[in-house]
Amino acid sequence: MTWQQRNTVGKDRVEELTELYESLGYAVKVDRFTGPETSDETCDSCYGDPSGEYFIIYTKKRSELP
Numbered sequence: 001m002t003w004q005q006r007n008t009v010g011k012d013r014v015e016e017l018t019e020l021y022e023s024l025g026y027a028v029k030v031d032r033f034t035g036p037e038t039s040d041e042t043c044d045s046c047y048g049d050p051s052g053e054y055f056i057i058y059t060k061k062r063s064e065l066p
Contacts, residue, residue, distance in 0.1 A: 003058035008033055011053040018057065026059040 007017055018028045033054035 001064045003060050006059050007057045014055050021059050027062050029058040031056050
């Protein structure tokens, strides 16, 4: 099974959600969010704050790791 995208969150929530997913038995991977994959202006407005840092949280069951 591949990594599943779970959340896109601000820097202040990364640690909290990482700990939560790990406590539920998941391996967690975090990548920096570089922008929406669409050019839709309504989507761009969600991440329009230039001072904000956003991260994407991915999970995978630990039993599925090599």
